Amino acid sequence: MAEQTLPLSGRLAQSTEEFETITYWGAVRRKLMRDKITLAAMALGAVMIIITLAAPWITDNLLGFDPTATNLRKRSDPPTWFEAGWPKFEQFGFTCQSSDGCQWALWPEIASDAVDGLRFCVNADLGECHWLGTDQAGRDVLSRAIHGGRISLRIGAYVAIVSMTLGVVAGLISGYYAATIVDDIVNAVIQTLGSIPDLFFLIILLSTFPFLRSPEGLAITIGALGWMGISRLIRGQIFSIREREYILASRATGASIWRIMFQHMLPNVASIIIVVAVFNIAGAIIAEAGLSYLGVGIGPPLPSWGNMMQGSLGNFTNAPWLVLAPGFFIFLTTLSIYLIGDGLRDALDPWLQN
């Protein structure tokens, strides 16, 4: 890819005005700038990151709740603005289950209650309005969700770093030493890890070794079981560029193996690495949610998007906001990541598209 840089500098570019020098990364940037969907997704992602980074400030100054403070008098309360409307909404559900059919007449009341509630919430003082209700220990769901984002996003980033590092190094080495014993060993490890049921293995590991249930521990465990795909991808790429002239030239000049691998080969697979890493973050966030939901991930009182839903296990039908809120945050985050990944994949292939 980098070797495809069109260096139209030199004589040609100087003699004809309409040619300008475009490097590979310049072309990528130009293409990204034209891609409105990706830009919007990047903005959404930036908003999510800013919200989670500013979480302590937001909960202190805008919401007025401590995400870990319990309040046993307010267990599983509906969102404050919907407090009056919620029983009626539930009643509506019951009428739908009865033989008489849904009682649609309840809706105007529900709506007006919600509007009144919203008016109250907008004007409320700090610590008076739970925008997304409270959980089974009376903690504010919205504060926990934005604090949980810190953990979930951190795990996503860490997992990407761990699995990309492992995958890239294994892929580089097995691609460079393809068809030797080193390659065989890497392949054997990949085959073994690929053939065991990974979610089950993760759950066993995390439940047996509780010290792994920190953001870093989780990231290392998830990452260590999720690098095989990227390694295979990189190996294939490296294998195909191994015999190119510039590699031979560099080998002929006496460059060390590490120099060849990291200076000459790695830049050629950089675009693949970037795209896979981006998708990896989304996968890790979803995986963390699943593990914490099952109770083997991040443990309370620390909030994460997964363990917020775990609290809902017993009474999710009575308190759906416990499920809705963290899921919606996951949805926004992974959506932006997927769209960014898609956009990057297109942009990093600028020569192909045109």
Next chain:
Amino acid sequence: MNSALMRYIIRRGVQSIMLAWVATLIAFSIYQAAPGGPLQFLDDDPSVTSADVARLERLYGIDRNIFAQYVSWFAGEDWLPANETWRSGFCLSDQNRCGHGIIRLDFGKSFLFKGESVIDLIVERMGATFVLAFTSMIIGLLGIPLGIWAAVRRGHWPDHSIRVLTVALNTVPHWWLGLLLLIFLGGFLGLVPLSGMQTIGDGSLLDRLHHLLLPATVGAIGGWIGYSRIVRFEMLEVLNQDYVRTARAKGLQERLVVFRHVLRNALMPVITGLSGIFLLALSGSILFETVFSWPGMGRLAILAINARDYPVIMGLFVISSVLGILGLLMVDILYSVVDPRVKYEVIA
């Protein structure tokens, strides 16, 4: 069948056996490495003396060296020398209580479900997992027509909307979607039951199907996404082939070209892989079974893990690994038998 193919199948077979053996090693090492050992829960009970612990360790054979423990778990202790180094206390006192080893499908007895043998517990629940996985797979096959539609109308709205749908479904955990649907369809509208496989005391087919509907549909989401993408890709690949151009050139209707020439070739890889994918799915979906309280192997796994029921955990791990390995083996073999273009020599 040529000899290269035969060699490939044999090599993959041997490889799979090795992998299954490694899975037993992994299961056993987790059990060995567990902090506090399998009897750790006794520490919480103040009435248990250290003499009691020692007696239990002898009975269960935990005091033996690692090698003896692995051999008796893997291959059975009935053929080992009858002394304390090789046999557990149960086995020494009573011949009938000797373990036969996991290779003879004896995974020992569960701690949690007192006295029940692990393999019975697993087989009992495999049926529920089987039903859910099979129905999910059948419903998931709806992804195939979606993929065909997207490929035939490539670049038009069916293609775009299917793509948007699959991306959107990928952005949330599927078990979370299940939870949401359960809340609104089950909790509010009462259209589907909230948990389990059947109403207690009602085993009718209709009741079972009613319970199966939502879990199977949610379980099928992965299939919709996967199959629609693969089929679309394969279709586009085949549509570019020379023989399709020939078919069009001789004036064949587009419909006939698609159904007679393209579909047959595009669907082959998907259909071939199904049986193996099914085996993979059988290894249980822990998250779906937790969300829907489905009484399958996944639920059993969670129960066992929470209770530190190591015999069950190890048994489930080995069995689901073996199912997965068999699934992959089947996919590989079927592909190489069905499609002569598949290369089975290692590409160096």
